[in-house]
Amino acid sequence: MSETSSPRIVIVGAGPAGIRAAATLVEAGLHPVVIDEGQRAGGQIYRRPPDGFVRTPEQLYGSEAAKARALHALFDRLVADGRLTHCADSSVIAVHEGRLQMLGEGGVQQVSYDRLILATGASDRVAPVPGWQSAGVYSLGAAQIALKAQGVALGRRIVLVGSGPLLTLVGTQLIKAGADVAAVLDTSPWRQQMRGLWDLAARPLVALRGLALRARLGGRYHAGVKLERIVADGKGISAMRWRDAGGRQHLTSCDTIGMGWHLRAETHLADLAGCAFIYDEQWRQWLPKTDRMGRAGGGVYLAGDGVRLLGADGAEIAGRLAAAACLADLGLPAPSLGADLRKLARLERFARGLVRAFPWPAAMARALPDNAVVCRCENVTAAAVRQSSDFGGSEANRVKALSRVGMGRCQGRYCQLAAVELIAAQTGCTPGAVGRFRGQAPVRPAPVGAFLQDGSWRRGDHV
Secondary structure, eight states, X not given: OOTTTSOOEEEEOOSHHHHHHHHHHHHTTOOOEEEOSSSSSOTTTTOOOOTTOOSOHHHHHGGGHHHXXXXXXXXXXXXXXXXXXXXXXXXXXXXXXXXXXXXETTEEEEEEOSEEEEOOOEEEOOXXXXXXXXXXXXXXXXXXXXXXXXXXXXXXXXXXXXXXXXXXXXXXXXXXXXXXXEEEEESSOHHHHHTXXXXXXXXXXXXHHHHHHHHHHGGGEESSOEEEEEEEETTEEEEEEEEOTTSOEEEEEOSEEEEEEXXXXXXHHXXXXXXXXXXXXXXXXXXXXXXXXXXXXXXXXXXXXXXXXXXXHHHHHHHHHHHHHHHHHTTOOOOOOHHHHHHHHHHHHHHHHHHHHSOOOHHHHHTOOTTSEEETTXXXXXXXXXXXXXXXXXXXXXXXXXXXXXXXXXXXXXXXXXHHHHHHHHHTSOHHHHOOOOOOSOSSOOOXXXXXXXXXXXXXXXX
């Protein structure tokens, strides 16, 4: 197929899913365009530090160092050989009728596509805790980024709260780097965690590795806790108030808190691209609807944690599947991926175990006191969400319009799930019936000047 007749395929995201999708397309003789917010490929899980960083891949990625090295080398080789176009340090902020709006150093440019593979990954799933709007509260992912990219611990004395594998992983990574981690507080009780063991056995080595990491936390780790309040004053955080599984109250002094309850799929671009969504009762979040290969319709394919929360290994498989589906739909030879589909089923079983063992704290979100802040961007309280539900009913976007919850710069990435729980509890319906906040462009904050820089947007130039 000649270059002029080749379909233009754009991949958004250069994590494990995006890298494997790009490699599969290149092997078929195509030249994809890969757009990524990072300076170097790798995504969040295999995020690369700047040149000259002294920590080794083994120190950064632990048991996954070999996988990280392989993916980094693969992508770098494809770029060096000129077999794909890599748009680094660039954010896709809108999708409409076969075009993307890409924000980069040169302003906002249009990027046209014939086929689109979204490998946008996931971000932290956080739940409001009274006082979480205080300076010094970060997501677990933010703490991990600072450690991987700059070798920095965000604080002198750190408390981590939440539930799920990332809680344990970040805790052990910080301790290994020499940080003072005062406590790791897991809201999932031991009994609840045991309920996931059968499905977690689908990946026994991974499960055992997780238990080994947990053991390194020692007495810092506490299961089945109740988080009461983040204590702060005008200078920032001073302590975390919590109760242990036996009901005893504790006040742990700290100056930094990292929080997260596993992950939430990053779906804003999929929404703007017209993908259908379904409410997943297990994950308690809206996820894009695709077939097993990642087809979402309209020439759009989804891969990785943006559609299935299966981790790095699952993302690599999903990237290959989405690219193979794209090739097949174009009438081009596609690789046989039967083994990948079988492995995907095993990964999905493991993910079900994680959901069962480390559930989203719905009851905690619904029981927030009225004065607790739900939306940090707009300073919207639980009382405002409840009152807006009384006036506007149970529809998510109506409550959003009345209360401004989810209208800030994060567009509901941090507050939407908790807000939906509050609306459902107030109106007596299920979170699935409440619906989801509609995606809005730009999906990332964009300065007005970027649309005018060098006149690129006015001229309609495109990559």
